[in-house]
Amino acid sequence: MRGARSLHSLVAICAISMALATAPAGAQEVTFTRDVAPILYENCVECHRTGSFAPMSLLNYETARRYASRIKFRVQTRQMPPWHVDRTVGIQDYANDPSLTDSEIATIVQWVDDGALMGDASDMPPPPDLPQGGAWVLEERVGRPPDMIVRSSPYDVIANGQDQWWGPSIEFDALDEPRWIQSYEFKPAYPMGMRVIHHGHASLRFADQTVAIAHYGVGKRYETFPEGVGMLVPAGEAQVVWNLHYFPVGERVENDVVEVGLWFYPEGEDPEIQTRGEVLMRVDRTNGMPRGGDILIPPFGKQVLQGVHVLRQPTLISSFRPHMHMRGKEMSMEAIYPDGRREMLGKVSDYRHIWQLSYQYAEDARPLLPAGTTLLFTSVFDNSAENPLNPDPTQWVVFGRRGVDEMSHMWVGMTNLEQEVYERMVAERQEREHRIAARDDGG
Numbered sequence: 001m002r003g004a005r006s007l008h009s010l011v012a013i014c015a016i017s018m019a020l021a022t023a024p025a026g027a028q029e030v031t032f033t034r035d036v037a038p039i040l041y042e043n044c045v046e047c048h049r050t051g052s053f054a055p056m057s058l059l060n061y062e063t064a065r066r067y068a069s070r071i072k073f074r075v076q077t078r079q080m081p082p083w084h085v086d087r088t089v090g091i092q093d094y095a096n097d098p099s100l101t102d103s104e105i106a107t108i109v110q111w112v113d114d115g116a117l118m119g120d121a122s123d124m125p126p127p128p129d130l131p132q133g134g135a136w137v138l139e140e141r142v143g144r145p146p147d148m149i150v151r152s153s154p155y156d157v158i159a160n161g162q163d164q165w166w167g168p169s170i171e172f173d174a175l176d177e178p179r180w181i182q183s184y185e186f187k188p189a190y191p192m193g194m195r196v197i198h199h200g201h202a203s204l205r206f207a208d209q210t211v212a213i214a215h216y217g218v219g220k221r222y223e224t225f226p227e228g229v230g231m232l233v234p235a236g237e238a239q240v241v242w243n244l245h246y247f248p249v250g251e252r253v254e255n256d257v258v259e260v261g262l263w264f265y266p267e268g269e270d271p272e273i274q275t276r277g278e279v280l281m282r283v284d285r286t287n288g289m290p291r292g293g294d295i296l297i298p299p300f301g302k303q304v305l306q307g308v309h310v311l312r313q314p315t316l317i318s319s320f321r322p323h324m325h326m327r328g329k330e331m332s333m334e335a336i337y338p339d340g341r342r343e344m345l346g347k348v349s350d351y352r353h354i355w356q357l358s359y360q361y362a363e364d365a366r367p368l369l370p371a372g373t374t375l376l377f378t379s380v381f382d383n384s385a386e387n388p389l390n391p392d393p394t395q396w397v398v399f400g401r402r403g404v405d406e407m408s409h410m411w412v413g414m415t416n417l418e419q420e421v422y423e424r425m426v427a428e429r430q431e432r433e434h435r436i437a438a439r440d441d442g443g
């Protein structure tokens with residue numbers, strides 16, 4: 001009886017909070033110009049504008065109204081803006097989380113339910129100040145154009161067909177002195193390159209080492225390392241080695257060229273900590289199998305793969321970016337501390353192959369892990385008919401580079417630390433937490 005009653009009151013509370021959530025404060029009638037356009041300008045039009053890779057422009061009322069029911073569906077299910085972290089488990093504090101608030105979602109839903117009204121034209125906000133289509137996104141943020149630009153050689157992307165790869169090696173303009181990268185940006189050509197490049201990497205190959213300078217995927221275009229952290233580019237001769245994955249879009253694209261811009265720390269201001277940037281962590285090649293030999297997903301079936309990586313040095317984790325293909329469903333990263341304690345660091349439970357999002361932790365949420373910690377990665381593949389992105393559930397699926405084959409790895413932004421730097425960072429973080437706790441107690 002008691003159980004039934006508490007269930008009842010729970011239902012009632014949910015109903016009330018849902019009612020509250022769908023009624024934006026103080027507004028009688030939700031209009032596009034006053035209530036909805038500001039939300040779209042702030043959260044959507046960076047992608048949804050003419051010439052971008054997103055399907056339609058949301059800058060004007062006419063298109064927004066035409067797409068109203070789809071907009072409602074995508075924001076209500078939180079598929080837009082794209083962000084696929086599981087909200088029920090793991091760290092939730094990210095620097096680049098674009099998610100709408102509950103009340104923004106409620107406003108959009110009500111606008112659609114009320115008939116997607118336009119409202120008073122004079123309420124329309126001024127058009128947002130968007131970077132030009134072909135511009136460096138970081139230029140404004142950093143305050144100057146890149147210090148150095150490297151370019152891939154031209155590639156013709158066919159109109160129709162399967163995945164294409166392009167991997168030229170190009171002479172690098174050798175540096176006289178070693179330099180430290182603070183930011184990089186990977187810039188596909190505008191507008192068509194944005195549509196045909198699925199993902200790519202650029203590395204510098206020196207005689208004795210390779211430095212991976214830039215990684216790109218739809219949804220991840222640039223990276224700025226925190227103050228005091230940089231990626232070292234040695235002086236001397238090197239080749240820029242490109243690894244570009246194109247996907248035909250029904251239109252031939254000629255002479256596509258990708259650019260990577262590098263912003264260095266000022267000469268003489270060397271950062272204290274050297275980062276490797278994003279490091280590839282495999283979630284295949286288990287049981288001593290060759291790479292991907294263990295990926296074997298039956299028709300209409302599922303497969304779970306796990307991979308482990310032991311950290312030999314203390315490590316700061318700044319981001320993660322899962323990579324699977326069309327059957328990919330979930331991927332997670334857990335820490336198993338030397339004392340056996342286990343912690344979920346991040347989990348994507350609604351993976352979508354077209355997106356290669358990099359989930360970047362907020363500064364104080366970045367996992368700071370002692371030497372001897374094991375990172376445990378888990379991938380789940382879903383080859384059932386319920387997976388909406390599955391092109392054909394009747395197939396056996398094995399490892400391969402094409403989107404219809406599978407892969408399983410995670411790119412993890414990691415910086416290995418000296419023991420004393422690690423201890424100092426742990427102490428600093430604890431001190432900050434104590435200060436905040438003391439302030440909250442006092443106030």
Ligand code: HEC
Pocket residue numbers: 039040043044045046047048053054055067070071072074075080081082098100219354
């Ligand atoms: C980072 C870029 C990006 C942002 C930000 C973004 N979108 Fe999208 N959106 C896309 C892309 C790319 C697609 C097509 C692929 C897909 O469906 O995931 C899409 C698809 C959609 C669709 C489906 C269109 C169709 O043809 O059915 C809707 C609706 C939508 N977005 C609405 C929104 C709204 C509303 C926002 C803001 C609250 C938003 N999006 C933010 C990139 C973006």
